[in-house]
Amino acid sequence: MNDVIFLQAALITTIVAVFLHVIGAELRREDLIEWGKIGTYLTFIFITIASIRLFYLLITHDFQNLYVASYTSLDLPLFYVISAFWAGQEGSFLLWAWLISIFASIVLLRAKSMDDARFTSYASGMLGAIMVGFLYILVTASNPFKRLDFLPMDGYGLNPLLQDPGMVLHPPVLFIGYAGMAVPFAFAMAGLIMKKDWVLSTRRWFIFAWIALSMGNIIGAWWAYHVLGWGGYWAWDPVENSSLLPWLTASALLHTVMVEEKMKRMRAWNFTLMTVTFILVLYGTFLTRSGILESVHAFADSGLGAVLMGFLLIILAAALRLMIRRRDYLKSDPVGFDLSRSGLILITSILLVVSAGTVLVGSFYPLLLEVMGGVQQMVQAGYYNTVNVPIAVLIFMLLGICPLIRWRRYKLDELKPKITVSVLSSISVVLIALILGVRDPITISATLACTLTLTTHLKEFYDASRSGDDKGLSNLYTAICGDHRRFGGYIVHLSLIVMVIGVCGSSIYENRDIFTLQAGSSHTIGDYTLEYQGTEAIHSPSGDGIYYVAILDLYGENGYIARAMPDLFYSFRFEETYQHVYIKSRLFEDIYIIYQGSEEGYALFEARVIPLVSFIWWGGVLLLFGGIIALLPDKRRNEA
Amino acid sequence: MDKKTQMIIGAIVIILCLIGLGMTLKGSVVPYITVTELKSGDYRGEHVQINGTVVEGSVDWHPKEILLTFKLTDGSETVDVEYRGSIPNNFEEGKMVVVGGVYDMNLLRADEILVKCPSKYTEEIE
Incomplete structure (x- = not known):
């Protein structure tokens, strides 16, 4: 018996469940809805069995399974054997389907009343339809349980670059974000069918998915930084872009939903953003694997590509048809570009969507040129930076104003006294920067925008700590408990500022040098001196390769700091060499050393002094913290 | 207004x-x-990105001068590449790479080498 039978069973139960849910909801038949629920739970059980089977095959090194043989080997540590579950295409699709089935079951368990049950039923039908897509791919083009007709002695092994905690975490966290977006999307569809609010009821799902999406991207960047060894963390390559795109549109939606909650406006815009976000999520999942970004021709050849296109088009068509049928319901008073919270949110969301648009245009421009018959072209990272830096500056400027304004329309005169502190502080910080000799226009505009936002947000926290009868901190605590989303959001804003500082510092002020050293000689970069002591060859404990370790003594202005040991690892299995970066993280800068190898006693090194880069990772931690705060249920003030 | x-x-x-x-x-x-x-085209003096395979046995590396030379091929044609920079992770003979640089006098003076992403999704079992 092949394990794919569990996936086939899941496919059948999902299809049945979709029909039961939708028909049950249409005919208001409670019994059908109940059966639909059982269908969804059964799907979850079958996919769970399939997933456990895959874990089991991986752990027991069943190399007759093609997937196990392709991504693991006997000497691979258990930790990475388990993570190989999502190292390949088949496994990641299975993880996707599994996550949706988990989420779909949680949705059903939390549903309550009858009217609610119909709403949930439509949404479960939609989630089921999405699972049908994935399960269909899993049982046909991308089956993780394919068996070889012979038993290999050992597996192919996991690429050493992927053997890193960052790569263990990055895919599942990103997929939690991806699959998590399916839930609010399904409810948006259900909400439109029933003319019922979906924004409020899926608010926490949406925030949860957004945090996972953010963290997935940050962890990916962190992995690239400490593993790939090119000193950067974001290269604007199509794969990275594909996970940034839904993040941008989701970030826009995160704010525009508040307008619908408070004013019942922007319904059409929110539904559109939700659909676009989910389509971009699917785009991110599939298109990077289908080869379309390499070349049009590769795309046409890949069977997966066709299935994907069908899948995307069905979802798009369904959403569009629903929008047309419910156009009267979607109509609401337009939000004006005025000085009110809704006006500023509208502008912010447009800026975020424009940013996503420019990234999409950059990704598809080469394809367009190729279709029109030119030679293939590559869009350089410079394009994305040039276009998105001004957008980011504008967004941060708005972020510095927005918290000061409530929902009604403001006059400029009313805003003036509120914003004085922020404006003064940002101007004085910029002046200080100018006096200190900062001339870079990006740094200066980022300083201006970030200080404005920082001051405004700190002032919000300060005001909250003053607006009660208790002492400062306990007032603040009460305020945060009364409105977790608001303060969680503020913390996320602050985390973005921390990250912007890291991005500016590391990309603009990086100091980089390539140099040759002989044993005993030394080289100075910035405030640091590197003294080369020689190289040692060490066999790896598991016997799968040799480390060529370069030994350098690292000195700072105040003397000895550490012994730096970057190395080159030669893997017998892959017959390839991998550079292991040495990174010494200090509070305000990283020293990043790569050993490139030696010949006739001459060793070649590349060293970088990268300022403020750790701010990006600390910003990520702060974002997670703010996100968790925003997710906590509010304790109503009168209940306390 | x-x-x-x-x-x-x-x-x-x-x-x-x-x-x-x-x-x-x-x-x-x-x-x-x-x-x-x-x-075959006219790319002299222009900045281009070339994809191809590093010819086996053609890599010559002089750390003292920080100089790397190799031949890049697409199967039918071959070009000499000269590079003075940091060798990217995973650069190897026989590997698919993308080399960015300026082409002149039958020599590609490279300023960047990108090793095709070590994508976990493309490895095929032999």
């Missing part, structure tokens, strides 16, 4: 942004071609 003026200003801003976007985009693309296309 009445509605009409607002609309006109808005339209002008949007058009200017689109023009700016288009110009930035046009200015930041480089041809991404094969060695054969490089040899």
Whole structure:
């Protein structure tokens, strides 16, 4: 018996469940809805069995399974054997389907009343339809349980670059974000069918998915930084872009939903953003694997590509048809570009969507040129930076104003006294920067925008700590408990500022040098001196390769700091060499050393002094913290 | 300001942004071609990105001069590459790489080498 039978069973139960849910909801038949629920739970059980089977095959090194043989080997540590579950295409699709089935079951368990049950039923039908897509791919083009007709002695092994905690975490966290977006999307569809609010009821799902999406991207960047060894963390390559795109549109939606909650406006815009976000999520999942970004021709050849296109088009068509049928319901008073919270949110969301648009245009421009018959072209990272830096500056400027304004329309005169502190502080910080000799226009505009936002947000926290009868901190605590989303959001804003500082510092002020050293000689970069002591060859404990370790003594202005040991690892299995970066993280800068190898006693090194880069990772931690705060249920003030 | 003026200003801003976007985009693309296309087209003095395979046995490395030379091929044509920079992780003979640089006098003076992503999704079992 092949394990794919569990996936086939899941496919059948999902299809049945979709029909039961939708028909049950249409005919208001409670019994059908109940059966639909059982269908969804059964799907979850079958996919769970399939997933456990895959874990089991991986752990027991069943190399007759093609997937196990392709991504693991006997000497691979258990930790990475388990993570190989999502190292390949088949496994990641299975993880996707599994996550949706988990989420779909949680949705059903939390549903309550009858009217609610119909709403949930439509949404479960939609989630089921999405699972049908994935399960269909899993049982046909991308089956993780394919068996070889012979038993290999050992597996192919996991690429050493992927053997890193960052790569263990990055895919599942990103997929939690991806699959998590399916839930609010399904409810948006259900909400439109029933003319019922979906924004409020899926608010926490949406925030949860957004945090996972953010963290997935940050962890990916962190992995690239400490593993790939090119000193950067974001290269604007199509794969990275594909996970940034839904993040941008989701970030826009995160704010525009508040307008619908408070004013019942922007319904059409929110539904559109939700659909676009989910389509971009699917785009991110599939298109990077289908080869379309390499070349049009590769795309046409890949069977997966066709299935994907069908899948995307069905979802798009369904959403569009629903929008047309419910156009009267979607109509609401337009939000004006005025000085009110809704006006500023509208502008912010447009800026975020424009940013996503420019990234999409950059990704598809080469394809367009190729279709029109030119030679293939590559869009350089410079394009994305040039276009998105001004957008980011504008967004941060708005972020510095927005918290000061409530929902009604403001006059400029009313805003003036509120914003004085922020404006003064940002101007004085910029002046200080100018006096200190900062001339870079990006740094200066980022300083201006970030200080404005920082001051405004700190002032919000300060005001909250003053607006009660208790002492400062306990007032603040009460305020945060009364409105977790608001303060969680503020913390996320602050985390973005921390990250912007890291991005500016590391990309603009990086100091980089390539140099040759002989044993005993030394080289100075910035405030640091590197003294080369020689190289040692060490066999790896598991016997799968040799480390060529370069030994350098690292000195700072105040003397000895550490012994730096970057190395080159030669893997017998892959017959390839991998550079292991040495990174010494200090509070305000990283020293990043790569050993490139030696010949006739001459060793070649590349060293970088990268300022403020750790701010990006600390910003990520702060974002997670703010996100968790925003997710906590509010304790109503009168209940306390 | 009445509605009409607002609309006109808005339209002008949007058009200017689109023009700016288009110009930035046009200015930041480089041809991404094969060695054969490089040899047959007129790319002298132009910045190009070439994809190809590093010819086995052609890599010559002199750490003292920080100089790396190798031959890049697409199967039919071959070009000499000269590179003075940091060797990227995973650079190996026989590997698919993308080399960016300026081509002149049958020599590609590279300023960047990208090793095709070590994608976990493409490894095939033998």
